Amino acid sequence: MNRRDLLAAAIAVGGPWARHAQAQETARTVTLLHGFAPGGPADGVARLVAGPLGAALHQTVVVDPRPGAGGNIAAAALSRAHPDGSVIGLVTGGHAVTAAFGRNQNYEPIDDFEPVSQLVRYAFVLVVRADNPAQDLTTALRAAGASRNGWQFGSAGNGTTQHLAGELLNSMAGLQMVHVPYRGDAASITAVLTGEIPLAITAANVAIPMRQGGQVRLLATTGQRRSVGLPDVPTVSEAALPGYDAATWAGLLAPRGTPQAVVARLNAAAIAAVQDGDVRARLADLVDGEVVGGTPEAMRELMAREIARWRALIRDRRIVLE
Known part of the structure; x- marks a missing residue:
């Protein structure tokens, strides 16, 4: 039985979860959003990861920079994207900083997303x-x-x-x-x-x-x-x-409501991408930091921890953005 026949059989017995798998198989392109200018570190990380991530997914991953508002434009677009794995986003530590300031957000920084994996950490x-x-x-x-x-x-x-x-x-x-x-x-x-x-x-x-x-x-x-x-x-x-x-970091998110089977598939692909020796070396050189894979749960905990600690500093120092 070939791959298409196996997928058809899975759909016949698997119900909604299998239909999500079919959507992943059919949608050959995944859009990778980020909120920073082309040529910057975040854009570099996204473009380095896109190829091997696509290879692991057996799909084409296209990087879509949407700079502005400290990453808010891209994050808001990601939060409203269809939750089927066809649109994912790369965020940095700035996502937690923006949330800590509580500025100009029309999305929930944690609850409107499904964490996928951390990618890098750097100073x-x-x-x-x-x-x-x-x-x-x-x-x-x-x-x-x-x-x-x-x-x-x-x-x-x-x-x-x-x-x-x-x-x-x-x-x-x-x-x-x-x-x-x-x-x-x-x-x-x-x-x-x-x-x-x-x-x-x-x-x-x-x-x-x-x-x-x-x-x-x-x-x-x-x-x-x-x-x-x-x-x-x-x-x-x-x-x-x-x-x-x-230190700061970069990682991948999906829109809230993305099925856990799809999140798991994206996580496995992200881990496979950063475990490639050449990719690891190029990522580490780009950010002068370390490559860090991880679970969706670890990514969620990282965001929550970072938001809390920066919010405490902002409060204690009485930092106001002009």
Whole structure:
């Protein structure tokens, strides 16, 4: 019996669940939404994963960037998509940050989705200009506290994970560094180079080439463990503030109501995709982080935990978005 005959037999005896399998078999294209600009880290992750994910599903996966509103446009579209596995979405840690701020959302950040799997986890880096007198993070924090006018730190924008990474630094170090938002990581690190601000918290893949060119110094990374690509750069926790962790992540979601059999199929395909040796290496290099597969339940727990911790920081620091 061939594959089509097996599917027909399953439909005859399997009822609605089997009909969902038929829909998956028939719909040859899966749309992978994300809410960020083409060429950025999230877009890179989506495009790296799309091919092997499609191969595991025996379908074509097409990446559809819908940037804007901190990822809200894409997340809202995903929440309204037909729950049959034909539309899925890639979200980052910014999904939890947006939810923690509770801004401009017409969807529930957890309940309107079916988690599929986490894909990657990665950290940001704290960057100063190469000629900054601060040779390490401890010295930089001391200088920031002693400065008459106070230090400023730049991020990729208001309400980003980079922004909250800086506010967590303020909170744990007892500082009052002023946040300066920019339009993306490249703009914030350019502001460091021009002397507009002394410190930026930015994506590693933006900072590493400038470090290699001798333009910047990397004081620390924001995750729990040292970066594979930056083994000589300590974490903030190691260097000055034990327990500090402001890593981010990316993972896959499906619309609420997607049948569990379809979610399980998507999860298995995602795990297969990131277990491919070449894909793992390219993903890890792209984000300068680690590849993390996982269960839908683990993804749901991650989102809930991240929303809760950032919401607590926003409340305690009284952070208001302008």
